[in-house]
Amino acid sequence: MSKKQLIMESALELFAQQGFDATSVQQITEHAGISKGAFYLSFKSKDELINGLIDHFMLSLISDIDHVVKHHETDATLLFDFYQAAFHSFQKHSDFAKIFIKEQSKTPNEELISKIHQYDKLIDNIILGMLDRIYGEEISQTRFDLIYCVKGFIHTYSHLILFFNVPLDLHTLSRSLAEKTALLAKHSETTFITEELYHTINEPFHVHVTKEQLLEMMEQKIEELEDSTLKESLDLLKQQMIEPSLSPAIVKGLILNLNNHPACKQIAYLVQDCLVND
Amino acid sequence: MSKKQLIMESALELFAQQGFDATSVQQITEHAGISKGAFYLSFKSKDELINGLIDHFMLSLISDIDHVVKHHETDATLLFDFYQAAFHSFQKHSDFAKIFIKEQSKTPNEELISKIHQYDKLIDNIILGMLDRIYGEEISQTRFDLIYCVKGFIHTYSHLILFFNVPLDLHTLSRSLAEKTALLAKHSETTFITEELYHTINEPFHVHVTKEQLLEMMEQKIEELEDSTLKESLDLLKQQMIEPSLSPAIVKGLILNLNNHPACKQIAYLVQDCLVND
DNA sequence: TATACTAATGACTGATTGGTCATTTGTCAA
DNA sequence: TTGACAAATGACCAATCAGTCATTAGTATA
Numbered sequence: 001m002s003k004k005q006l007i008m009e010s011a012l013e014l015f016a017q018q019g020f021d022a023t024s025v026q027q028i029t030e031h032a033g034i035s036k037g038a039f040y041l042s043f044k045s046k047d048e049l050i051n052g053l054i055d056h057f058m059l060s061l062i063s064d065i066d067h068v069v070k071h072h073e074t075d076a077t078l079l080f081d082f083y084q085a086a087f088h089s090f091q092k093h094s095d096f097a098k099i100f101i102k103e104q105s106k107t108p109n110e111e112l113i114s115k116i117h118q119y120d121k122l123i124d125n126i127i128l129g130m131l132d133r134i135y136g137e138e139i140s141q142t143r144f145d146l147i148y149c150v151k152g153f154i155h156t157y158s159h160l161i162l163f164f165n166v167p168l169d170l171h172t173l174s175r176s177l178a179e180k181t182a183l184l185a186k187h188s189e190t191t192f193i194t195e196e197l198y199h200t201i202n203e204p205f206h207v208h209v210t211k212e213q214l215l216e217m218m219e220q221k222i223e224e225l226e227d228s229t230l231k232e233s234l235d236l237l238k239q240q241m242i243e244p245s246l247s248p249a250i251v252k253g254l255i256l257n258l259n260n261h262p263a264c265k266q267i268a269y270l271v272q273d274c275l276v277n278d
Numbered sequence: 279m280s281k282k283q284l285i286m287e288s289a290l291e292l293f294a295q296q297g298f299d300a301t302s303v304q305q306i307t308e309h310a311g312i313s314k315g316a317f318y319l320s321f322k323s324k325d326e327l328i329n330g331l332i333d334h335f336m337l338s339l340i341s342d343i344d345h346v347v348k349h350h351e352t353d354a355t356l357l358f359d360f361y362q363a364a365f366h367s368f369q370k371h372s373d374f375a376k377i378f379i380k381e382q383s384k385t386p387n388e389e390l391i392s393k394i395h396q397y398d399k400l401i402d403n404i405i406l407g408m409l410d411r412i413y414g415e416e417i418s419q420t421r422f423d424l425i426y427c428v429k430g431f432i433h434t435y436s437h438l439i440l441f442f443n444v445p446l447d448l449h450t451l452s453r454s455l456a457e458k459t460a461l462l463a464k465h466s467e468t469t470f471i472t473e474e475l476y477h478t479i480n481e482p483f484h485v486h487v488t489k490e491q492l493l494e495m496m497e498q499k500i501e502e503l504e505d506s507t508l509k510e511s512l513d514l515l516k517q518q519m520i521e522p523s524l525s526p527a528i529v530k531g532l533i534l535n536l537n538n539h540p541a542c543k544q545i546a547y548l549v550q551d552c553l554v555n556d
Numbered sequence: 557t558a559t560a561c562t563a564a565t566g567a568c569t570g571a572t573t574g575g576t577c578a579t580t581t582g583t584c585a586a
Numbered sequence: 587t588t589g590a591c592a593a594a595t596g597a598c599c600a601a602t603c604a605g606t607c608a609t610t611a612g613t614a615t616a
Contacts, residue, residue: 021299025574035595037577046574145454148438152430157470160426164479169470176423176468187461190454192435192447201442268445281563303604313565315607324604 004042006032008056011049016095019102020050051112057096058119064089066126075134079181082130083154083174090158091170098162101155121202127151135185142185144193149184153177214270215241221267233257237271251275280502282320284310286334289327294373297380298328329390334544335374336397341547342367344404345537353412357459360408361432361452368436369448376440379433399480405429413463420463422471427462431455492548493519499545508542511535515549529553 010032014023025046029039043049068085072078090097127147131139139146157177161168218238222231233254240246246254255275258268288310292301303324307317321327346363350356368375378394405425409417417424435455439446487495496516503509511532518524524532533553536546 021297024572026572036575037595038593040575041593148434149431149458152434153427155433156426156430160471160479166475166478172468173470176466176470179468180427180462180466183461183465184458187465188454188458190450190457192451192454193438197444197446200444201438302602304602314605315565316563318605319563 003034003038007034007039007042007049008053012053012095012099015050015053016098020099047112051115053096053099054112054115054119057093057100058116060093060096061086061089062119062122062126065123069126069130069133077178078130078134079178080174082127083177084170086154087158087161087170087174090161094162097158101158101162123151124202131185139185141191142188144195144198145188145191146181146185148193150181153180211241211274214267214274217267218271229257234267237275241271241274280498281312281316283502285312285317285320285327286331290331290373290377293328293331294376298377325390329393331374331377332390332393332397335371335378336394336400337544337547338371338374339364339367340397340400340404341544343401344547345543347404347408347411355456356408356412357456358452360405361455362448364432365436365439365448365452368439372440375436379436379440401429402480409463417463419469420466422473422476423466423469424459424463426471428459431458487548487552489519489552492545492552495545495548499542503541505539507535508539512542512545515553519549519552 007028011023011028014027014031025039026036029036065082065085068081069078072081124147127150128143131143131146157173215238218234222234236246237251237254240251255268255272258271285306289301289306292305292309303317304314307314321330343360343363346359347356350359402425405428406421409421409424435451493516496512500509500512503512514524515529515532518529533546533550536542536549
């Protein structure tokens with residue numbers, strides 16, 4: 001076993017027990033039976049070690065479930081096998097999994113958050129691909145909500161697997177979740193996460209809507225809408241963006257008008273951003 | 279605002295951004311505009327502050343959703359109102375909620391983990407009570423699994439609410455989750471979490487606020503409040519706790535007075551627990 | 557004004573951290 | 587045995603932490 005691997009395994013165990021911050025490099029090297037200096041021959045810093053661990057686990061998990069989804073012949077047992085693969089992967093790398101669930105969104109390291117978010121998107125895509133393949137058009141209204149439900153199931157039940165030392169029947173669990181997922185896919189009808197919302201969430205950093213783009217979006221919305229109050233509010237706000245003339249209170253009120261209608265919330269958000277920041 | 283409150287609010291903001299460990303007492307006191315020494319006049323240690331914050335938020339959340347579940351007349355909209363209350367509470371105390379979701383089972387502080395686990399069990403009981411009330415025998419095989427599904431839904435969608443700065447329609451979200459929960463309750467059949475397993479995981483427990491602690495909290499609240507009705511209600515209930523003399527109807531009315539004011543809901547919950555159980 | 561008391565301060569302590577580097581140890585070939 | 591080189595060490599550093607305490611500022615009473 002290479003020194004790097006030795007360190008990673010020692011660190012893993014301690015991180016799972018105590019978390020990143022609470023585990024010192026000293027502890028890691030003592031646990032691995034090496035000196036502090038030797039640690040820094042293998043890793044440039046503690047952060048580099050953490051990054052390496054995250055990469056290792058996430059790639060392992062993702063390739064596990066991706067393999068199941070991609071190389072599956074009949075759709076009949078796909079959901080079941082997906083859950084089975086996910087939970088097995090969690091169990092196999094339980095120390096990794098514990099860290100991942102515990103330190104989900106710690107904030108000292110911007111790079112790390114972005115990395116986890118990227119992996120999360122990959123998982124989303126695998127789940128979405130699976131659901132589309134099984135249900136096709138049937139779930140066109142609820143496919144993004146279904147992703148969140150599947151991830152919610154995995155999260156809560158993983159907690160059970162990882163943090164309670166009881167023998168669990170993963171076969172029954174996977175069967176149970178496959179049944180639940182199928183029920184939601186076939187009968188759920190209410191859309192909460194629209195395609196638009198989903199894409200806004202998943203690209204929050206790169207999304208920069210220019211003033212021109214926003215004006216165009218407003219124009220389009222005005223044509224789509226029926227309600228005259230909303231149409232008028234949008235039109236006034238559009239003019240305000242081109243040539244400010246209204247008082248702040250009026251602008252605020254107009255934005256509130258939009259906020260009251262679900263179909264306009266998204267655009268209200270963008271308009272507010274644009275008019276407040278100018 | 280008392281110094282204690284000032285510190286708690288300052289700390290809250292910083293904890294939500296950076297986490298517990300990454301936030302120093304120095305930072306908190308600078309943000310609050312007081313000296314480091316003054317911090318230790320209000321709190322015995324940093325841990326005591328953290329404990330205080332957890333207690334404050336969890337009791338607030340629990341009393342919010344408990345109130346909805348207990349005082350609901352028709353079962354028809356109960357699920358919807360439950361989700362609505364939960365998400366509103368999360369949004370209202372979004373800094374608290376962020377901390378709770380981030381640092382779930384983090385610190386090596388044994389006491390804190392146990393505390394959070396105990397609150398989690400309280401929430402489980404409220405959810406279970408709600409589900410039993412709506413569906414009764416119908417869900418006898420799946421009631422414990424349903425708890426985990428409801429919590430899974432709340433967890434994933436809370437993530438959306440808390441960590442992405444987008445406008446969300448909580449009304450639609452609650453409707454959507456109520457629909458999903460109803461689907462699972464009515465059609466799901468596979469049991470994974472048996473009664474035995476559930477009780478193995480959750481050893482019995484009580485969050486116990488002693489009478490003395492509660493009296494002290496009431497005392498403090500009386501000083502904070504302005505409204506004379508609330509002050510008087512609290513004072514009468516305090517005397518009632520020391521030396522019962524009022525009729526049950528009066529006590530009930532006084533508690534209702536408190537319930538009408540958001541800032542007192544949580545203390546109302548505790549007082550009710552104390553006076554009803556005695 | 558003098559006195560008594562509490563509230564508030566911030567320099568300080570001792571412990572711990574991530575990271576460095578002069579030194580030692582181990583392992584070769586010559 | 588020697589010399590050359592890499593591998594490994596751990597004392598050390600600056601920074602930071604939670605928590606303390608002698609001192610000062612502020613306020614109310616006599």
